[in-house]
Amino acid sequence: xMKLIVLLAFFIVAGSADLPAQITKIPFESKGSHLYIKxxxxxxxxxxxxxxxxxxGATIDSATAEKIGVSKENRKMVNVGGIAGMQTNIMxxxxxxxxxNIEIKGLNLVLxxxxxxxxxxxxxxxxxxxxxxxxxxxxQIDFDHKHLLLYxxxxxxxxxxxxxxPFEFNKGVLIPRFPITITLTNGERYTGRAMFDTGxxxxxxxxxxxxxFHNLNAKLGTVFPAWxxxxxxxxxxxxxxxxxxxxxxxxxxxxxxxxxEQAEPKDGYLGILGIEVIKRFNVILDYAHKRIYLxxxxxxxxxxxxxxxxxxTAPAPKLPSLVKESxxxxxxxxxxxxxKQTASGLQYKILKKGMGAKPLPGDKVTLxxxxxxxxxxxxxxxxxAKNPWVHHLDKTLDGIKEAVLMMPAGSKWKLYIPPALAFGxxxxxxxxxxxxxxxxxxxxxxxx
Numbered sequence: 001x002m003k004l005i006v007l008l009a010f011f012i013v014a015g016s017a018d019l020p021a022q023i024t025k026i027p028f029e030s031k032g033s034h035l036y037i038k039x040x041x042x043x044x045x046x047x048x049x050x051x052x053x054x055x056x057g058a059t060i061d062s063a064t065a066e067k068i069g070v071s072k073e074n075r076k077m078v079n080v081g082g083i084a085g086m087q088t089n090i091m092x093x094x095x096x097x098x099x100x101n102i103e104i105k106g107l108n109l110v111l112x113x114x115x116x117x118x119x120x121x122x123x124x125x126x127x128x129x130x131x132x133x134x135x136x137x138x139x140q141i142d143f144d145h146k147h148l149l150l151y152x153x154x155x156x157x158x159x160x161x162x163x164x165x166p167f168e169f170n171k172g173v174l175i176p177r178f179p180i181t182i183t184l185t186n187g188e189r190y191t192g193r194a195m196f197d198t199g200x201x202x203x204x205x206x207x208x209x210x211x212x213f214h215n216l217n218a219k220l221g222t223v224f225p226a227w228x229x230x231x232x233x234x235x236x237x238x239x240x241x242x243x244x245x246x247x248x249x250x251x252x253x254x255x256x257x258x259x260x261e262q263a264e265p266k267d268g269y270l271g272i273l274g275i276e277v278i279k280r281f282n283v284i285l286d287y288a289h290k291r292i293y294l295x296x297x298x299x300x301x302x303x304x305x306x307x308x309x310x311x312x313t314a315p316a317p318k319l320p321s322l323v324k325e326s327x328x329x330x331x332x333x334x335x336x337x338x339x340k341q342t343a344s345g346l347q348y349k350i351l352k353k354g355m356g357a358k359p360l361p362g363d364k365v366t367l368x369x370x371x372x373x374x375x376x377x378x379x380x381x382x383x384x385a386k387n388p389w390v391h392h393l394d395k396t397l398d399g400i401k402e403a404v405l406m407m408p409a410g411s412k413w414k415l416y417i418p419p420a421l422a423f424g425x426x427x428x429x430x431x432x433x434x435x436x437x438x439x440x441x442x443x444x445x446x447x448x
Contacts, residue, residue, distance in 0.1 A: 021156040023137060024100045026148040032121065033201035033275045035141075037148065039127065040098040043068040047126040051148060053285065054197030054272070055130035056174045058097070058107050061114040062090070064126045066392075070095060070109065075361050077405060090361040097129070102150070104132055113398075116424070128199070131174050134285050141198075141283040144297045154286045162284060162293035165246050167196070169290075170269070176285070176292055180204075180245040180273060182255070185221055187241070190214055192270025194245075196292060200274030203304060204243065204255040205235070209266035211257045226256070226307065235259065237307045243277070248294070250277065253304040276304060323434035326419055329374045330436060333416055346399050347416035348406075352442075356409025359393060359446035365404060366390050366444040374416070374436045388444055397422055400439060407443045415439040 028051060029036040039049045047064065060070065074093045090111040097104050109127070118125045133139055137150040138157055151157050167176035170193070177193040182204070184190070192210055206216065217223065220238035235256040243250045253276070280300045284293035334341045338349045359365050367389045371379040393401055399421030403413060417437050419425065427433035 021151060021153075023150040023152060024102050026099055026150070028146055028148055030143070030146055030279070031123070034121070035148075035198060036123075037099065037129075039129070041068060041070070042096065043070070048124055049127045049129050050125065050199065051133070052128050052130040052197070052199035053134065053278075054175050054195065054199040055128045058109050058127065058129045058132050059112050059114075060092070060109045060127040061118075061125065062111040063113070063115070065092065065109070065111050070111075077361060099133070104136065107132055116426070130199075134287050135174075138288070139285045141285075143279050143282055143299065154284075154289060154291075157284055157293075159284060159293050162282075162295040163246055163248075165292045165294065167290050167292055168193075176290075177269075178245065178292070180243060180270065182240050182270075183242040183244075184216075184219055185239055185241050186219060188219060190216075190270070192268055194270050194273040196278065197272045198275050198278055200272045201276075202256050202274045202307075203253045203276035204240075204271055204273055206255060206257040206271040207269055208258045208260040208263035210268075210270050211259075212263055213265035213267045216257060220257075223257070239306070246294070248296075250304070252306075254307040256307075322432055323419060323425070326374060326434060326436035330416060330418055339416070342402065344398075344402060344421060345418045346402050346421055347418075348403055349414045349416075350411070351414055351440075352410070352412035354408040354410025354412075354443065356443075356445060358406065358408050359404055359443065361393065361405065363393055363446035364390060365393050365446045367404070368442040368444065369400075370440045372438045373431070374438060376438075379430050379437070393446075399437075400441065403441060404443055407441075409443050409445045412440070412442040415441055 026037055035051045037049055037051050039047045041047065047060075047068075070092045074095075076091055076093060077089070092109045092111060095107045095109050097107055114125050114127070133148075133150070137152065138154050140149040140151070140157060142149060165178050167178045169175070170177055173195075176196040178196070179191055180194045181189055181191040194204070211217065216238075217236065220240070223236045223238040225234040226237050235258055237254055237256055240253060240255055241251070243253065258271075280297060280302065281294040282297045283295075286293070330345070330347060333339055334347055336349075339347050340349070341347045369389065373379065393404060396404075397417065399415060399417035402421070403415050407413060415438065417439060419434050419436050422437050423431045423435070425434050427435060431437065
């Protein structure tokens with residue numbers, strides 16, 4: 001009898017060694033072009049986050065952070081880079097997030113206003129997360145069953161039928177890159193490294209330096225503009241004959257090319273591989289060994305969505321022309337005497353130097369300001385000497401917020417704010433789409 005018990009115990013242990021040591025299984029909702037997961041904090045039971053392999057720093061909506069009481073004591077200012085350039089944001093340090101039965105501790109959450117993005121997506125968005133999960137766990141994205149599965153080690157994952165692809169990180173950008181090849185409709189082939197980014201809603205976004213180096217605009221045939229993530233300049237949409245990497249081949253698809261007149265032509269980095277390609281695989285991401293495993297799923301042979309040029313009765317040239325006018329004004333203005341420019345593109349001129357304390361990110365500030373368009377057209381002068389603007393700093397425009405944090409109380413500056421730090425390509429009330437603004441700003445003081 002004892003021998004039988006020992007034998008049964010052996011089979012139980014031996015059998016269990018072959019089972020995946022899965023840490024947790026997180027359902028995701030694939031709506032549109034993004035993967036939504038539920039995240040919890042100590043103050044909130046259900047927040048809607050996008051899981052994004054291209055998000056290298058966890059982000060939370062600033063209004064959500066205030067609502068649920070994300071710590072105001074452990075905050076600092078950081079510069080965050082994006083398609084529109086560098087922006088200064090508040091970071092809440094040493095925070096914890098829960099995903100089902102696991103907790104990721106010690107996170108640094110960047111606070112950003114995600115209201116505009118929520119409107120574009122058509123649903124509430126509380127934040128974005130990616131690298132902090134994938135760096136801690138081997139992460140499997142099962143598009144067939146809409147689950148994220150997390151493991152401690154790659155040996156715990158069944159990789160049968162998957163193709164392993166080595167990848168690299170480059171210059172501190174913690175998004176996987178590996179070579180892909182595209183074939184243009186004229187038969188020419190181009191190879192370069194592409195980032196693996198589920199947050200890119202398209203099939204491929206070609207970088208401006210690569211585009212200019214190979215003069216792709218002139219070789220792609222018919223192209224048309226379409227607005228994307230860059231609020232300053234539109235993308236260009238074009239067709240390619242095929243795309244291939246590591247034995248996987250895809251036929252006709254539309255791609256996007258970013259445009260930037262200041263970009264230096266450069267080979268090597270081709271662009272960003274997006275969800276329209278990635279969703280055709282079940283994926284395993286092993287950051288510890290820098291390998292991505294891909295296995296064709298049920299959607300592998302589905303036709304690609306081909307972007308079509310929008311037909312509109314609106315005066316289409318108006319939007320790009322305002323953006324270009326703003327860019328031209330700011331390019332000339334930064335050479336004017338006394339004008340300085342920050343990494344984000346904000347320009348300012350010091351009219352009066354204050355001697356008081358500088359406001360802190362979570363402060364309530366008291367300001368006087370007037371706003372006009374770059375051509376001098378007056379917009380708002382809502383607050384006079386008896387009625388200054390008093391509000392939390394994180395509720396104002398990015399350009400004003402960045403400036404106020406540099407201004408000692410008593411200072412008066414003239415700000416020249418680019419569209420990306422003002423009202424973007426959508427505009428607001430009297431501010432036309434794509435317009436920059438001028439703001440005469442005086443900091444009276446602040447309270448915590």
